[in-house]
Amino acid sequence: MKLTVEGLNSHYGPAHILFDIGFEVGQGEVVALLGRNGAGKSTTFRSIVGLVAQRTGRIMFEGKDVSAKPTHEIVREGLGYVPEERRIFTDLTVEENLEVGKQPKRPNAPYWTREKLFALFPNLGEMKNRPGGRMSGGEQQMLTIARTLMGNPSLVLLDEPSEGLSPKIVEQMVDAILTMKKEGVSIVVSEQNLHFARLISDRAYIIERGRICFGGTMAELDARPDIRDAHLSL
Amino acid sequence: MAFYVVQFLTGLASAASLFLVASGLSIIFGVTRIVNFAHGAFYMIGAYIAFTLTERLSGAFGFWGSIVLAALAVALIGVLVEMVLLRRIYHAPELFQLLATFGLTLMVEDLVVLIWGPDDLVGRRAPGFKGAVDFFGQNIPSYDLFLIVLGPVVLGVLWLLFQRTRWGVLVRAATQDRDMVAALGVNQKWLFTSVFAVGVFLAALGGALQIPRDAVHHAMDLRIIVEVFVVVVIGGLGSIVGAFVAAVLVSELNAFGILIFPKISIILVFLVMAVVLIVRPWGLFGKPEAAARKTPGLTVNPWRPLTSNERLASLAALVVAAMLPLFAGNYALTVGSEIAIFVIFAVSLHFLMSVGGLASFGHAAYFGLGAYGVAFLAKMAGLPMIVCLLLGPLLGCMGAAVFGFFAVQLSGVYFAMLTLAFAQIVWSIAFQWVSVTGGDNGILGVWPSSWAASPSHFYWLALGVAALVTIALRAMVFSPFGYALRSTRDSLLRSEAIGINAKRIQWTAFVIAGTTAGIGGALFAYLKGSVFPDNLGISLSVDALVMVLLGGVETVSGAVIGAIVYKALNIWLVSQTDLSKLVLGGFIVLIVVVFPKGIVGMLEMLAQRRRKSSPPGSPLLAKPIESAE
Numbered sequence: 084m085k086l087t088v089e090g091l092n093s094h095y096g097p098a099h100i101l102f103d104i105g106f107e108v109g110q111g112e113v114v115a116l117l118g119r120n121g122a123g124k125s126t127t128f129r130s131i132v133g134l135v136a137q138r139t140g141r142i143m144f145e146g147k148d149v150s151a152k153p154t155h156e157i158v159r160e161g162l163g164y165v166p167e168e169r170r171i172f173t174d175l176t177v178e179e180n181l182e183v184g185k186q187p188k189r190p191n192a193p194y195w196t197r198e199k200l201f202a203l204f205p206n207l208g209e210m211k212n213r214p215g216g217r218m219s220g221g222e223q224q225m226l227t228i229a230r231t232l233m234g235n236p237s238l239v240l241l242d243e244p245s246e247g248l249s250p251k252i253v254e255q256m257v258d259a260i261l262t263m264k265k266e267g268v269s270i271v272v273s274e275q276n277l278h279f280a281r282l283i284s285d286r287a288y289i290i291e292r293g294r295i296c297f298g299g300t301m302a303e304l305d306a307r308p309d310i311r312d313a314h315l316s317l
Numbered sequence: 318m319a320f321y322v323v324q325f326l327t328g329l330a331s332a333a334s335l336f337l338v339a340s341g342l343s344i345i346f347g348v349t350r351i352v353n354f355a356h357g358a359f360y361m362i363g364a365y366i367a368f369t370l371t372e373r374l375s376g377a378f379g380f381w382g383s384i385v386l387a388a389l390a391v392a393l394i395g396v397l398v399e400m401v402l403l404r405r406i407y408h409a410p411e412l413f414q415l416l417a418t419f420g421l422t423l424m425v426e427d428l429v430v431l432i433w434g435p436d437d438l439v440g441r442r443a444p445g446f447k448g449a450v451d452f453f454g455q456n457i458p459s460y461d462l463f464l465i466v467l468g469p470v471v472l473g474v475l476w477l478l479f480q481r482t483r484w485g486v487l488v489r490a491a492t493q494d495r496d497m498v499a500a501l502g503v504n505q506k507w508l509f510t511s512v513f514a515v516g517v518f519l520a521a522l523g524g525a526l527q528i529p530r531d532a533v534h535h536a537m538d539l540r541i542i543v544e545v546f547v548v549v550v551i552g553g554l555g556s557i558v559g560a561f562v563a564a565v566l567v568s569e570l571n572a573f574g575i576l577i578f579p580k581i582s583i584i585l586v587f588l589v590m591a592v593v594l595i596v597r598p599w600g601l602f603g604k605p606e607a608a609a610r611k612t613p614g615l616t617v618n619p620w621r622p623l624t625s626n627e628r629l630a631s632l633a634a635l636v637v638a639a640m641l642p643l644f645a646g647n648y649a650l651t652v653g654s655e656i657a658i659f660v661i662f663a664v665s666l667h668f669l670m671s672v673g674g675l676a677s678f679g680h681a682a683y684f685g686l687g688a689y690g691v692a693f694l695a696k697m698a699g700l701p702m703i704v705c706l707l708l709g710p711l712l713g714c715m716g717a718a719v720f721g722f723f724a725v726q727l728s729g730v731y732f733a734m735l736t737l738a739f740a741q742i743v744w745s746i747a748f749q750w751v752s753v754t755g756g757d758n759g760i761l762g763v764w765p766s767s768w769a770a771s772p773s774h775f776y777w778l779a780l781g782v783a784a785l786v787t788i789a790l791r792a793m794v795f796s797p798f799g800y801a802l803r804s805t806r807d808s809l810l811r812s813e814a815i816g817i818n819a820k821r822i823q824w825t826a827f828v829i830a831g832t833t834a835g836i837g838g839a840l841f842a843y844l845k846g847s848v849f850p851d852n853l854g855i856s857l858s859v860d861a862l863v864m865v866l867l868g869g870v871e872t873v874s875g876a877v878i879g880a881i882v883y884k885a886l887n888i889w890l891v892s893q894t895d896l897s898k899l900v901l902g903g904f905i906v907l908i909v910v911v912f913p914k915g916i917v918g919m920l921e922m923l924a925q926r927r928r929k930s931s932p933p934g935s936p937l938l939a940k941p942i943e944s945a946e
Contacts, residue, residue, distance in 0.1 A: 175493075
């Protein structure tokens with residue numbers, strides 16, 4: 084397995100947010116983490132990369148236990164993270180944003196250069212010197228993915244990449260994610276939008292109130308409309 | 318005309334060092350969000366080490382080599398400080414960070430005297446820049462011309478460093494979003510350490526470059542840090558260009574202010590700062606900050622009024638305190654009176670800081686104003702003591718009304734820096750306006766009337782007022798006004814959304830706290846029989862902060878205990894050692910790092926643990942609570 088999460092529990096202060104979350108991602112797989120607003124998708128991702136201070140459980144990445152490591156070391160193992168709020172450095176230009184994400188080449192992961200990323204996201208190539216703060220939401224979403232890819236990750240956690248984007252940009256996003264998959268990047272994508280998830284994912288987990296309540300292939304999910312209707316708003 | 322040009326050039330030369338120190342402070346703040354009070358101390362150590370090195374190493378190479386070597390050595394000290402101290406307090410509330418770095422400053426002041434002695438040291442002139450250049454009959458030291466060129470050169474180098482290197486890009490990114498930088502695989506720890514080293518290097522270089530111009534002495538740290546605060550507040554914290562422009566502005570205001578208001582030149586600078594803050598609270602080149610952590614404490618426990626048993630216990634404690642004259646001598650009673658007065662002072666700051674969430678770094682201004690108010694009334698108007706005691710604090714009230722109006726427009730570190738600056742204005746006026754205040758010699762002969770003259774009577778008076786003030790402020794915490802004030806502390810936006818006029822509430826709290834401090838000051842004037850500028854100085858402001866901290870910032874009345882313990886320790890310490898600043902500074906750092914809840918806070922926590930067997934288990938220096946999802 085590329086990534087195995089076992090018994091993950093997270094707290095924000097006194098509030099218990101995640102309860103024994105567990106899931107797996109295979110090499111080269113695209114796995115969707117589905118759930119409503121507030122179900123715990125973002126907290127799951129933030130906990131995996133160590134941005135939530137109070138968490139327990141085991142996170143195995145490429146056979147190594149990374150749960151005790153600080154954020155930057157987890158990321159340097161090749162586990163990339165794209166946050167939901169995009170968190171572009173607004174004062175930095177597109178090129179400088181990419182520079183921040185840059186990490187050395189990794190033997191077991193595709194190698195991304197600026198040129199390759201500008202080919203993947205042509206819009207970015209046309210605004211290399213524009214400050215991040217003066218880009219549209221869609222452009223920022225592309226930049227935040229490109230910035231994470233500069234770290235040459237072998238697995239990427241993509242937090243709600245389609246949120247708030249126009250249908251046309253969503254299409255571009257689907258293409259980009261499929262290209263990443265083809266290059267050999269494993270992906271966990273969190274989504275509220277089942278249609279979007281269906282276009283890119285091999286398997287899906289459903290999270291509800293901080294607990295995983297379904298795991299299976301997309302076909303298995305389609306065979307259970309009761310689960311789909313109970314946990315996902317369509 | 319030539320005279321004005323020369324004056325202008327002198328101002329530019331002074332701006333160079335100021336810019337170096339201010340840019341260092343700004344860079345450090347940008348990334349670590351710490352306002353490094355110890356920056357002045359690093360500047361001072363830079364000057365001292367450069368002095369020693371230039372005395373040892375000869376020749377031009379020796380001189381310039383010494384300057385750079387001194388700055389590097391201090392940068393290394395900075396790295397140690399960052400790794401040992403600052404790494405432990407990055408997630409602490411900003412008040413704690415300011416206090417810890419201030420504690421460091423105190424320690425350095427004593428260490429410097431210990432190593433280099435108390436006398437001013439006059440350094441070597443710079444080789445190649447010993448003479449002066451003639452300018453239409455006026456002389457300009459050639460070293461000044463060198464400094465004038467140096468400022469822009471350093472600005473250029475810094476610009477290249479931040480725009481053209483990977484390190485610079487990372488620093489700029491971290492200035493905006495530290496966590497995201499870590500989430501991209503960058504080791505924040507070393508980034509922070511390197512940033513701190515660069516900032517300290519700049520401060521030490523600024524100090525080292527001053528030795529051909531000024532004598533090196535052990536008070537240069539506070540002088541520069543106040544100016545630097547002014548510069549970064551005007552220029553905008555985090556902006557290097559802002560630091561440069563503001564350094565030039567402040568230096569020129571100083572250079573020409575001396576011509577316009579020779580007696581109180583410092584006022585001009587502070588007036589400009591006040592105007593800038595009102596028009597652009599985030600400074601000329603700064604950016605508005607998102608509302609930051611507001612509470613001064615670590616976690617917020619719900620407050621409750623005392624139970625009837627606790628009331629009885631407090632009353633019993635008061636009765637015991639009132640019986641002191643039965644068995645104590647005159648000296649002990651004077652100490653007791655002083656402690657009671659400091660209880661008043663500490664409780665007033667506690668009200669502003671813990672209840673209002675406004676950590677003032679210049680609260681002594683209102684204490685001192687109360688003292689001066691009494692002195693003016695008693696000496697000039699010849700009024701009797703009781704009238705003076707009632708009217709004197711009104712001077713503190715007026716000061717708080719004026720300064721408080723401006724100060725509550727800001728929050729967080731800006732509030733702290735502005736209150737500090739205001740206190741410095743008041744201090745400079747008291748120090749420089751000799752004809753009215755007596756300057757450094759103070760106002761002497763303010764003695765109590767016969768009914769309060771004996772130590773035991775005065776002690777009862779001070780104790781009674783302290784008890785009244787504590788009870789009144791405590792009652793206010795649980796009044797509707799107190800609820801409104803606490804709501805502005807906990808969430809400014811939400812309190813405004815339910816119709817509370819937050820600024821007005823905070824201003825009122827500021828005036829109440831200032832007036833109360835003034836009452837303490839009024840009693841203090843009678844206790845000592847005299848008033849000095851020190852009664853409104855920085856160190857007294859910091860004493861008050863430490864008392865509140867020691868008692869517990871999160872408690873309702875911890876400041877009472879804090880004041881008693883601190884003042885008693887302080888009086889004892891001063892009688893025991895010459896290195897009281899070293900001990901006090903170390904003590905402050907220690908409280909912040911290992912004991913941030915204070916005495917009363919710790920006791921409350923222990924009591925809470927005993928009540929319910931399962932402790933909440935929140936780590937002391939927990940990260941601020943993040944919003945879920």
